[in-house]
Amino acid sequence: MYKIVNHQKIGENLALLDIQAPQIAQKAKAGQFIIVRIAERGERIPLTIADFDREKGTITLIFQEVGRTTQRMALLKTGDNILDLVGPLGEPTHLADFGTVVCIGGGVGIAPIYPIAKALKECGNKVISIIGARCQNLLFWEDKMREVSDELFIATDDGSVGHKGFVTDVLKQLIADNKLDKVWAIGPMVMMKAVAQVTKPAQIDTIVSLNPIMVDGTGMCGACRVQVGNETKFACVDGPEFDGHLVDFDLAMRRLSYYKDEEKRALAQQECQGGGCGCH
Amino acid sequence: MSRGWLWMSLKIPRNPMPAQDPAKRAKNFQEVALGYDEKTAVMEAQRCLNCKKPLCMQGCPVEVDIPGFITEVAKGDLKKAAEIIKGKNSLPAVCGRVCPQESQCEKFCILGKKHEPVAIGRLERFVADWEAKQEAEEVYPPESTGKKVAVVGAGPAGLTCAGDLAKLGHEVTVFEALHTPGGVLMYGIPEFRLPKDVVKREIEYIQKLGVKFENNSVIGKLFTVDELLEEGFNAVFVGTGAGLPYFMKIPGENLNGVYSANEFLTRTNLMCAYDFPNSCTPIKAGQKVAVIGAGNVAMDSARTALRLGAEESYIVYRRSHSEMPARHEEIEHAEEEGVKFLLLTSPVEFKGNANGNLESMVCIRYELGEPDASGRRKPIAIPGSEFEMEIDNVVMAIGQGPNPLVPTSTPGLKLTKWGNIVADEETGQTAQDGVFAGGDIVTGAATVILAMGAGKKAAKAIHQYLTK
Numbered sequence: 001m002y003k004i005v006n007h008q009k010i011g012e013n014l015a016l017l018d019i020q021a022p023q024i025a026q027k028a029k030a031g032q033f034i035i036v037r038i039a040e041r042g043e044r045i046p047l048t049i050a051d052f053d054r055e056k057g058t059i060t061l062i063f064q065e066v067g068r069t070t071q072r073m074a075l076l077k078t079g080d081n082i083l084d085l086v087g088p089l090g091e092p093t094h095l096a097d098f099g100t101v102v103c104i105g106g107g108v109g110i111a112p113i114y115p116i117a118k119a120l121k122e123c124g125n126k127v128i129s130i131i132g133a134r135c136q137n138l139l140f141w142e143d144k145m146r147e148v149s150d151e152l153f154i155a156t157d158d159g160s161v162g163h164k165g166f167v168t169d170v171l172k173q174l175i176a177d178n179k180l181d182k183v184w185a186i187g188p189m190v191m192m193k194a195v196a197q198v199t200k201p202a203q204i205d206t207i208v209s210l211n212p213i214m215v216d217g218t219g220m221c222g223a224c225r226v227q228v229g230n231e232t233k234f235a236c237v238d239g240p241e242f243d244g245h246l247v248d249f250d251l252a253m254r255r256l257s258y259y260k261d262e263e264k265r266a267l268a269q270q271e272c273q274g275g276g277c278g279c280h
Numbered sequence: 281m282s283r284g285w286l287w288m289s290l291k292i293p294r295n296p297m298p299a300q301d302p303a304k305r306a307k308n309f310q311e312v313a314l315g316y317d318e319k320t321a322v323m324e325a326q327r328c329l330n331c332k333k334p335l336c337m338q339g340c341p342v343e344v345d346i347p348g349f350i351t352e353v354a355k356g357d358l359k360k361a362a363e364i365i366k367g368k369n370s371l372p373a374v375c376g377r378v379c380p381q382e383s384q385c386e387k388f389c390i391l392g393k394k395h396e397p398v399a400i401g402r403l404e405r406f407v408a409d410w411e412a413k414q415e416a417e418e419v420y421p422p423e424s425t426g427k428k429v430a431v432v433g434a435g436p437a438g439l440t441c442a443g444d445l446a447k448l449g450h451e452v453t454v455f456e457a458l459h460t461p462g463g464v465l466m467y468g469i470p471e472f473r474l475p476k477d478v479v480k481r482e483i484e485y486i487q488k489l490g491v492k493f494e495n496n497s498v499i500g501k502l503f504t505v506d507e508l509l510e511e512g513f514n515a516v517f518v519g520t521g522a523g524l525p526y527f528m529k530i531p532g533e534n535l536n537g538v539y540s541a542n543e544f545l546t547r548t549n550l551m552c553a554y555d556f557p558n559s560c561t562p563i564k565a566g567q568k569v570a571v572i573g574a575g576n577v578a579m580d581s582a583r584t585a586l587r588l589g590a591e592e593s594y595i596v597y598r599r600s601h602s603e604m605p606a607r608h609e610e611i612e613h614a615e616e617e618g619v620k621f622l623l624l625t626s627p628v629e630f631k632g633n634a635n636g637n638l639e640s641m642v643c644i645r646y647e648l649g650e651p652d653a654s655g656r657r658k659p660i661a662i663p664g665s666e667f668e669m670e671i672d673n674v675v676m677a678i679g680q681g682p683n684p685l686v687p688t689s690t691p692g693l694k695l696t697k698w699g700n701i702v703a704d705e706e707t708g709q710t711a712q713d714g715v716f717a718g719g720d721i722v723t724g725a726a727t728v729i730l731a732m733g734a735g736k737k738a739a740k741a742i743h744q745y746l747t748k
Contacts, residue, residue, distance in 0.1 A: 023502055037459055043551065043560035044459075069560060084459040086496040215551070215561075218457050218498055219683060220523035221543035227534055232527065237685070251534060254636030258536040262562035269557045 001081040005058060012137040013065040014108065015074045016050075017082075022057030024049075024087050030095070030115040031209065031241055034059070034087030035217040038073055042083065045069050046214045046236075048112035048186075049088060059087075062111035062140070068266040089217045090240050093207075097124040099181035102174060103149070104130045104167050104195060106187020110141055112209055113186045118148040120184075126150050128174060132167035132187075136160040168194045175202050182207070185244065189253045196244035206244035210235045212255060227251050294396035295324045306586045306617040309471045309554055313377070318358075321406040325353035327391065328398045335388040336400060341733025342375075342440070344368045346385060346400055353403055362411040365404060370443035370489075371436065371482045371732065373412065374465060376405025377474050379729045380607050412481055421490035425449040427746045430513040432499045432686060435463020436728045437519035437719025439486055440735030441742075446489035448743050453513075455497040457685075460550065463521055464728070467550040468542070470580050472587070473610075476549070500685030505715060506692070515714045515742050518690075518701060519735060522720035524681040528572070532630030533676075537566065537638030541577045541677035548584050563588065566672025570594045570641055572627060573677035574604035579611060581675040582619045590673070593619050598626040598646045598659045624648070624659070628666065630674060641671045680725050690715070700724055708738030716742055 006018035024034065033048045051060035065071045076082070093116050101120050105113030110131045121127045127148065132155035133139045139154065139161065146152045153170045154162025163170055167187075174180065175198070183206045185195040192208040199206040212224040212235050219237035226235050227248035233239060298314040299305075305312050316324065328350040336346045345364050352361035365372045381387075381401035389397030427450045431438045434456035442452045460466050465479045487493065499505060505516050525540035527533050544563070547553040551561035565588035571581045574597035585593040595614070597604060600623050604611060615621075622643075629642040645665035648657040682699045692712030694702040701710055701717040708716040718734030720726055 027502060041552065041555075041559040084496050086457070086459070086498060088501055089498065215543060215546055216458065218523075218685065220525070221546055222525050222527065222540040223543045225527075225534055232529070232534060251636065255534070255536060257635070258637070259562045259564070262556065262564070266557045266560065266562070 001083060002085045004076055004078055004080050004082065007076060007078045007080075010062070010140040013074075014138065014140060015063060015065070016140075017061045017063075017073075017076070018058045019061065019082060019085065020057060021059050021085055024085065025052045025054050025057050025059050028052040028059060028088040029092035030119040031093030031112075032088035032090050033112075033217070033240060034061070034085055034089060035214065036061070036073075036082060036086075037084035038069065038076070039083055042072075043069055044084075044215060044217070046089075046211070046217055048209070048240075050111035050114055052115075060111075062108060064108040067263050068269075071267075086217060090236060091238070093119060093184075093241060095119050095123050100126040100128065100178060102128045102130065102171065102180055102183045104132075104171065104183065104185040104187070104191075105145070106132050106167055106185070106191040107134070107138060109187030109191070109209075110139070110145065113184060114141060114144055114148070116184055116186075117145065121148045121150075128178075128180075129153070130155060130167045130170045130174075132156065132162075132170075132191075134158065166194065167191065168198050171195060171198055175199070175204070180204050183244075184209075189249055189256065192244060192247075193249035196247070196249070200245050207241050208244040208247060209240045210242060210247065210252060211240070212252060213258070226255075292323060292327050294327070294399055295320045295402075297399070297402055302613075302616040302618075305472065306583070309587055311475050312472050312613060315409055316402055316406045318406075318410070321353055321403060322356060324399050325350045325403060328354065329390060331390055335390060336385045336398075339385040339388040341384070341729050342369050342736050344372075344385075344404070349407065350398065350400070350403060353407060358407060358410050359414075361407045365407055369404075369732075370440060370486055372404050373408035373478045373482055374436070374474065375729060375732070376401050376403075376408055377478070378465075378469060380727060382608065384729060409478075412478075419485070419488040421446060421488075422449040424451060425746065427451065427514045428453070428512055429742060429746075430455060430508045430516045431519065432505065432508075432516060433457075433463060433519040433521060433719075433721075434461030434483075434493065435519055435521050435719065435731065436465060437521070437731035437735040437738075438463070438517065439483065440732040441517045441519060441718065441739045442491045442735075443486045443489055444736055444739035445742060446486070446491045448739070450743070450746065452490070453492045453494060455499050455503075455508075456493060456495045457498040458550065459495050461493050461495065467546040468577065468580070469728075470545065470549055470584050472583070473580065498685065500689040505686060505690040505712075509714055514746055515716065517708070517735070517738050517742060518686055518710070518715065518717040518721060519719045519731070520683050520686050520721045521731075522680040522725040523683040525676065526679050526681060527676055528627070528678065530627060530629055532632060532638070535630050535632040535638045536636050537564065537632075537672055538630060538674045538676065541571070541573070541581045541675050542680065544581055544675045545577070545584065548588070554588060564673065565590050567591045568594075568669075568671050569673040569675065570596050570622075570627070570669075570671045571675045571677055572596050573679070574599070574606055575677060575679070576606045576610055578675075578677035579606045579614045579619075581677050583614055583617055585673065585675070586617055586619065594622050595619060596622045596625055596627065596643065598624065599657070600624055600648060603656060626659075626661075627674070631668075638672055638674060639670065640668050641674065642666055642668045680720075682721050682724070686721070693717075698724065706737060707741035708734060709741060714745070716745075
C-alpha cells in the first residue's frame with residue numbers, strides 16, 4: 001500500500017497526487033514512469049513520474065480524468081492508500097549538454113516534461129520551454145516550468161493566456177529566430193506528431209514520449225508496441241522516449257483507440273453505480 | 281507382496297477423471313477436470329504395485345516419494361500422504377494439475393508397460409485438495425540460520441527455491457514484478473485449468489514457512505542484483521522466466537486485434553478481463569479468432585477465446601498434428617470443446633480496415649520435408665498456395681524469450697547468445713559468486729515442473745554455499 005500524502009486539484013479535471021514511495025523516489029530519473037492499480041479488480045495504468053523528492057520519499061503524479069480509473073483516482077483523498085505502484089519503469093531520458101533545447105508540454109504532458117526540462121537545465125543546456133493547452137483552466141505548473149527554463153512561452157487554443165494558437169506556432173517562430181539543437185515534446189499524439197512535422201524539415205533532433213496502452217509495463221506482453229522506423233519496439237522497456245521523426249504516429253493513434261467502446265461502457269457503468277465501479 | 285495383490289492391480293482399470301461436459305465448459309471459466317473423490321482415489325492407489333525400486337520417482341524432477349504417498353492413500357491415511365508429498369513438493373495441487381505426467385513420473389510406471397500407468401498426478405492433486413479442506417495445521421518455520429537469500433521472480437522456480445530454503449532455516453525474501461506472486465501460474469495458465477484460488481493457497485503455505493514477498497518490485501529497475509548483495513543478502517536466486525513474447529515480423533502485425541499470447545492471457549487471467557466491466561481491464565475477443573502456434577500456451581489461448589465468446593477458434597500451425605508440442609490431454613480437451621485445427625498452414629500477412637482493426641489473414645500452406653538435425657520434419661512452404669480468411673483476432677503463441685531486465689542489469693552474469701543466463705545444470709551456479717539461476721531464464725521456455733526442479737536443485741546448492 002502506498003499512502004497519498006497530498007491530493008490537490010490543479011485544473012479542470014486535473015489532479016495531483018504526492019505519494020509516499022521512498023524506494024521509487026530514490027531511483028526515479030527524468031523520463032521514467034510508474035504503473036498504478038488503485039484497488040482489487042482495478043486495471044493497471046501507466047503514469048509518468050512528474051516529480052520526485054528523494055528526501056521526503058515521495059513521487060508526484062499528475063493525471064487528467066478521462067475514464068473510469070482516473071475518475072476514481074480523482075476521488076481519493078490525502079491519507080488514502082493506493083494498492084499497487086510499480087516503478088520506476090522505462091528508460092530514463094538521455095541527458096547531456098546539447099546546447100539550446102526546447103521542451104514542449106501539451107496539456108497533461110506538462111507534468112512529464114517538467115523533470116526533463118529540469119534535468120536538461122542541470123546539465124548546462126539553455127532550456128526554452130513551451131507549455132500549451134486548450135484554455136487557461138487546463139494549464140498548470142507555469143511557475144515550476146519558469147524556474148527550470150531560461151525562457152517560457154505559453155500557448156492556448158482560445159487565447160485565454162499567452163499566444164492564441166498551438167505550441168507549434170511558437171516553435172516555428174523559435175526555429176526562425178534561433179539555432180536549436182534538440183527538441184523534446186510530450187502531450188497528445190496529435191501534438192507530438194505536429195511537432196515532429198515542424199522540426200523534420202529544419203533537421204532538429206526531436207524526442208517524443210509515447211503513451212500507448214500498457215498492461216504490465218515490464219516488457220512481457222507487447223501491448224505497448226509501436227513502430228519506430230522499420231522496427232517494432234515495446235514502449236515500456238525500449239522507450240517511452242523515441243526519435244519523433246521515425247515514429248508511426250497514425251498507427252500509434254489507431255492502437256490507442258482500440259478499446260474506445262469498452263472504455264465508454266466502463267464509464268457508463270461507473271456513472272449508473274454513482275461513482276463506485278465495483279472495483280473494491 | 282502377494283500374487284493376489286498383483287493380480288488385483290492389473291485387473292483394476294485406470295480410473296478416469298470426471299470432467300465438466302465439453303459443450304458447457306467451453307462457455308465458462310470453471311475448472312474442466314473435477315478431481316477424484318475419496319473412493320476412486322483409494323481404488324486408484326490400490327493399483328500401485330509398490331515397486332521395490334520405484335522407477336516412477338526418476339521421472340519426477342522434484343523427487344516426490346511416489347510409492348510412499350500412494351501407499352498411504354491406499355490405506356486411507358491422507359494426512360500422512362500429504363506430509364510425504366509436502367516434504368518434497370511445496371506446490372502439489374499445482375503439479376497434480378499441470379505437470380505433463382505422461383512424460384514424467386507416469387512414463388516410467390511399470391504398469392504402463394502392458395496396461396495403463398497409475399494416475400500419479402490425479403492422486404497427488406486429490407491429496408493436496410483434500411488437505412486444503414482440512415483445518416490448517418500450524419506450520420512452524422525452523423530455527424533461523426541468520427542467512428538471508430533474495431529470490432527474484434515468484435514463478436514456479438522461485439517459489440520452489442524459496443520454500444526449500446525456508447525449510448532449511450534461511451531468511452527468504454521473494455521480489456516479484458507483478459502485483460501478485462505466482463508468475464505463469466497466475467497470469468498464464470487459465471483458471472479453467474488451474475484455479476487461481478489453488479495457486480493462492482499454495483503460496484500462502486510458502487508464506488507460512490516464513491518466506492516474505494515483496495510484490496511490485498522490478499529487479500533491474502528498483503534494485504539491481506548487485507545492490508541486493510550489497511544490501512545484506514548472502515545469496516540471490518534469479519528465476520525471472522521467459523516472459524518476452526516473440527512476434528513473426530510479418531506485415532500487419534501491429535494492427536488492432538493482434539495480441540501476444542502473454543497479453544491475451546494476462547488480461548484474461550491476472551486482470552480477470554473475462555469479468556469486464558465488473559473488473560476494470562477490457563479485452564476484445566472477436567467472432568473468429570486465430571491462434572498461431574501449437575504449444576500449451578496456444579491451446580490455452582484458443583480455449584480462452586471460446587470462453588470469451590468467439591464463435592470460431594482456430595489453431596494455426598505450420599507442421600502437422602503429430603508434431604504439435606502441446607500436451608496430448610490439452611489438445612484433446614481443445615478438440616472436444618470445438619477448437620478447429622488449421623494445420624500445415626502459417627500466416628504471411630494481416631490486413632486491416634481504415635481504423636487499423638484486423639479484418640483478415642493471408643496464409644500459406646506447408647508440406648513436410650525431410651527430418652532436420654533435431655529429427656523433426658522441416659515444414660516447406662508450397663508456392664502459390666496462399667489463401668485469405670476473415671479473422672478479427674490473432675493471438676501469437678509462437679514462443680517467448682528471456683526477459684532482459686535482470687540479465688542486462690547484472691554485468692557479472694554470463695549470457696547465451698539468446699540472452700539466457702548461463703548456469704550449472706546441477707547447482708544453478710552462475711558466473712557470478714553468490715548468484716544462482718534456474719527455470720526458463722536458463723533453459724528457455726519449458727515446463728512448470730522443470731522450473732520447480734531447477735529451483736529445488738538451486739536451493740540445495742545455495743544451502744551448501746551458505747553453510748560451507
